[in-house]
Amino acid sequence: MLGIVIGIASVITLLGIGQGAKVEAEKQVQALGVNLIYVRPGAANLSSVSQGQGSSATLTYDDAQAIKDNCPAVEDVAAQYNSGFQVQYGEQNTSTSVVATEPSYTEIRNFYPAKGRFFSLNDMKESTRVCVIGETVATNLFGEENPLRKQILIRGELFEIIGVMEHKGVTQMMDMDDQIFIPLTTGYATLVGLNTVTGRSVKSILVRGVEGEDMQAQFQITNLLRLRHNIQSPDSDDFTIRTQSDIMQTAQSITGVFSLLLGATAGISLLVGGIGIMNIMLVSVSERTKEIGIRKAIGAKYSQILSQFVIEAVLMSVTGGILGIALGVAGATALSQLAQWTTIVTPFSIALSFCVSLVIGLFFGIYPARQAAKLDPIVALRSE
Numbered sequence: 001m002l003g004i005v006i007g008i009a010s011v012i013t014l015l016g017i018g019q020g021a022k023v024e025a026e027k028q029v030q031a032l033g034v035n036l037i038y039v040r041p042g043a044a045n046l047s048s049v050s051q052g053q054g055s056s057a058t059l060t061y062d063d064a065q066a067i068k069d070n071c072p073a074v075e076d077v078a079a080q081y082n083s084g085f086q087v088q089y090g091e092q093n094t095s096t097s098v099v100a101t102e103p104s105y106t107e108i109r110n111f112y113p114a115k116g117r118f119f120s121l122n123d124m125k126e127s128t129r130v131c132v133i134g135e136t137v138a139t140n141l142f143g144e145e146n147p148l149r150k151q152i153l154i155r156g157e158l159f160e161i162i163g164v165m166e167h168k169g170v171t172q173m174m175d176m177d178d179q180i181f182i183p184l185t186t187g188y189a190t191l192v193g194l195n196t197v198t199g200r201s202v203k204s205i206l207v208r209g210v211e212g213e214d215m216q217a218q219f220q221i222t223n224l225l226r227l228r229h230n231i232q233s234p235d236s237d238d239f240t241i242r243t244q245s246d247i248m249q250t251a252q253s254i255t256g257v258f259s260l261l262l263g264a265t266a267g268i269s270l271l272v273g274g275i276g277i278m279n280i281m282l283v284s285v286s287e288r289t290k291e292i293g294i295r296k297a298i299g300a301k302y303s304q305i306l307s308q309f310v311i312e313a314v315l316m317s318v319t320g321g322i323l324g325i326a327l328g329v330a331g332a333t334a335l336s337q338l339a340q341w342t343t344i345v346t347p348f349s350i351a352l353s354f355c356v357s358l359v360i361g362l363f364f365g366i367y368p369a370r371q372a373a374k375l376d377p378i379v380a381l382r383s384e
Helices: 002-031 061-070 105-109 121-126 135-142 184-190 214-228 244-287 289-297 302-338 347-373 377-382
Strands: 036-041 074-089 092-101 113-116 130-133 151-154 157-165 179-183 204-209 239-243
Touching: 002 244, 002 302, 002 347, 036 214, 061 074, 061 204, 061 214, 074 105, 074 135, 074 184, 074 214, 092 135, 092 184, 105 204, 121 184, 130 135, 130 151, 135 157, 157 179, 179 184, 204 214, 214 239, 244 289, 244 302, 244 347, 289 302, 289 377, 302 347
Parallel strands: 092 179, 130 157
Antiparallel strands: 036 204, 036 239, 074 092, 074 151, 074 204, 113 157, 130 179, 151 157
């Protein structure tokens, strides 16, 4: 019974950890934005060696405007050009990512200022030298000092801080708080310049699709960019599109494998517990041989002896299962509170654990029960 208790408790706790990891992954994907679609340039090739997705300057600001104006399934668009720069305030300096983007970025990414404001359309039109900094940047440059209305140097250019973004944390291996946001037009005028071949190039285009029309939006964007870039074959696409649902499926597949691995690990202890029950029942049969012989001598049938030992095994297993479920729920709750892990115990995992304990009792109890039921009453009566 102790083996079953430990096995079931392990299953409940580890599945709770796996389910919690899945929910956390989904939260992180949702935190990236709502109905989000990523459009990125293709890969540049150097001596037949691909430089990786996004390394070719094939997308422009005009492409972003065309997507916004010509795709009915698209609700909003934010082009962005990001690059790493050294930023200085007084004697403090830090290396961070500077994102030149549009005012719609906050709505699309579901990422808003905690202090001050984000830059406006008027700031975009006037190419105003203003910026909004992330929480990490604010801490590195200003410590406890209020950064609003202060001026910082980005690549030797002065920018006034008008806002501090809310805490976002790390998503997709990137610290969302270690960024500085400036108007896209200001970025072209001061930091990145213009590409005379492709126009105002962008590193990516963030698109928010209309609710429930992600696939339609992806289809429209793909066809529009192929027309604008004179692409005849899909194999020649100089851009890549990835939807939020793609990212969600990837995250779910990873956490699914993680949960399966945890469940399989806990299942080994269940198997050991089941073998323990079988061994105990076999010992019980050998110790109660005379009792079995007396029962068969006074008329007990094969099925009655069989059911007696099967019920004993099932009762032992189910009792262990109930105790294991209680211990597993308590363990998952303790981990959530003490270790600050997200653990979610679902009714499915509880029902599954109970059914598994029942099946283990039946499976590992039948063999000893059959051994008892097949005993010859004369031989059994002679045993001591």
